[in-house]
Amino acid sequence: MVATGHVEELVRRVTGDGDDNDIEFDGLRITRDESADDEFTFTLAIDGERVERTGLDADGLRAVLAGEAGEGDETVDAYVTNWHYWQETVGGEGTARRAFLRWCEDAPLADDDGAAVPARYADLRDGIDREWGQLRITARFVDGDGLDGERAYDLWHVDDADADLDDLETYDEPRAAREIATYDEDGRYRPLKTAPTLDTGWAFTGLSGTELVDAVGFFYPATIANWHREREGTLDVDHxxxxxxxxxxxxxxxxxxxxxxxxxxxxxxxxxxxxxxxxxxxxxxxxxxxxxxxxxxxxxxxxxxxxxxxxxxxxxxxSETERTYELELTPSERNQLEELIDAVADDRTDEIREADVNDGANRYRARYLRAKRFADGELEMREQ
Amino acid sequence: MQALVIAAHGSHLNPDASNPTYAHADTVRETGAFDEVREAFWKEEPHFREVIRTLESEEVFVVPLFISEGYFTERIIPRELRLDEFEPEQWESDGTSASQVTLEAEDVGKTVHYCGPVGTHDAMTDVIVQRAESVTGDPSVGEGVGLAVVGHGTERNENSAKAVEYHADRIRERGRFDEVEALFMDEEPEVDDVTDFFATEDIVVVPLFVADGYHTQEDIPEDMGLTEDYRLGWNVPAEVDGHRIWYAGAVGTEGLMADVILERAADAGAELGDAIERVRQITSSATESESDPERTSQAGD
Incomplete structure (x- = not known):
């Protein structure tokens, strides 16, 4: 049984003063025919099928919306609460925030079909997972069954997707994301927020839509705005x-x-x-x-x-001119130089085991090469 | 809807550089005076370039968390925010009097009120005085005490020194401290000789910098002789040439800075209700717990 308040809000909306009070949203359609003595037409579009009731007065419409006219309680409830969540709670027509939250539950966006309300509601009961960089976002109902249609969002690291919540540090204030995003797992500063070095071990639970967008904004600033612009065809690329x-x-x-x-x-x-x-x-x-x-x-x-x-x-x-240098190296030493550069470039130095002298970037191997080929702190070579 | 953007420098190397920006933004958030509050940076994210598009508000107040009018406030920030119509002349400033100018940001079609930097606002004078109170732990500090306001100073930008002198003059006129001097790192009169400029035994030194870093945590303490090596820290107060020097780092970390940010936005027409009064209340009560005369410095990066 849908919350009476949501039905009343919807009825108030379509019976209100003004010219255009018709509702058309996510497959729910309610129109008023003023020429026919304010008769209402109620339509649900469900996967290509249509349920339609015509010639309703306000009370009749109210009964249909409340699921008292044989349409199947759950289905009508879902359309009514879905309307309420998106049009009343989220709002923000045309904003990146709204588009992102729609994307989170695979709801129709301007340029794609997305999932219809009954299918989405079934999925939201289990939680719908999306990935945004190294973030895993789960959209779900606040109350599990979704009786009032209010959504909540959980946010954690993709690598923690299967972790037990008890093992994670949990937060509910989006600003906490700033501190998490500042250091990698070794405690090093992350000046680039979108580097793939986001630390694990934390979770935000039960966020509202606005809070989710704020938290994602702290982890990956401006990504939602630019993603939205790209979808809208207005991304302003500066080469x-x-x-x-x-x-x-x-x-x-x-x-x-x-x-x-x-x-x-x-x-x-x-x-x-x-x-x-x-x-x-x-x-x-x-x-x-x-x-x-x-x-x-x-x-x-x-x-x-x-x-x-x-x-x-x-x-x-x-801006420097290239020169030719001549230096003596064995084939193994030449290979070792390549291994050293690769190890640093691939950020692999921390993984090289202390005694793994087979690895050219091993510390003892590097120290040996330096002892042999350096003089006065410089690689010995001749300039041509 | 109205939004506040606090535009700061940030750092690629020092994770603490943005802490004051975040702290002041959070103080403003707590007041609820703005529908949206964003930190934006030259060296961190969101970058100046992309901050305005993250806002839903039609009206945006941009307050630069910089000390003086110059390269960043006149050139970098307007350029990166795409305030293409902006010319520094629109501020009609004598070097310390820029208030605000109203413009359109080209990429988003929003009204942007581009404000002068926090460092030159009159309210900044109060922050310097409050800093003197918090570093000494004495709410009525002044009598028998000298105050040095220290700036970077640079031959390249005369406004850098003007901002420091402006506040030093205003504090001197109040007659609260026995002596008040404006001193600099890179020009005369130099902070190295701080004790030469004061007859008072106690000297409070307040650096007019936005964040702690190399200058406030390494250069200035060593230049003044508070410590041989900044990594060892220093005492507050520290004895130098028979004077006691009270020094505890950048004024920009003082909680009351949030008030200056709000004053800038209010001057530009932001509707703030009682937010300014509330911020003054919050940040003055916070001073008690923050001030710790015994503390020694943390090394900057």
């Missing part, structure tokens, strides 16, 4: 050349970075192993960069401040 030429002060130099170096930069910084945003910017319109932009759900619309800061370093370094 490398535009962003670089806009810089001033100490960053003015980044526009001098050679074309091919921007490919290397993107391969170094902007692939999925380093950042979960999907790179949509290229060198410039019509001149794409070589590396793949990634598969993340949310787009990257221009080079970020970390990329610009690194680009400054590379722009200065790339």
């Amino acid at each position: 490398w050349s535009e962003t670089a030429s806009r810089q001033s002060g100490i960053y003015e130099v980044v526009s001098e970075l050679p074309r091919e170096a921007v490919d290397w930069l993107a391969e170094a910084c902007c692939v999925d192993s380093q950042c979960l945003r999907r790179r949509e910017w290229e060198y410039e319109e019509g001149d794409d960069l070589d590396p793949d932009g990634g598969d993340g759900p949310f787009p990257c619309r221009e080079p970020c401040s970390l990329v610009i800061a690194a680009a400054r370093k590379w722009a200065i370094a790339e």
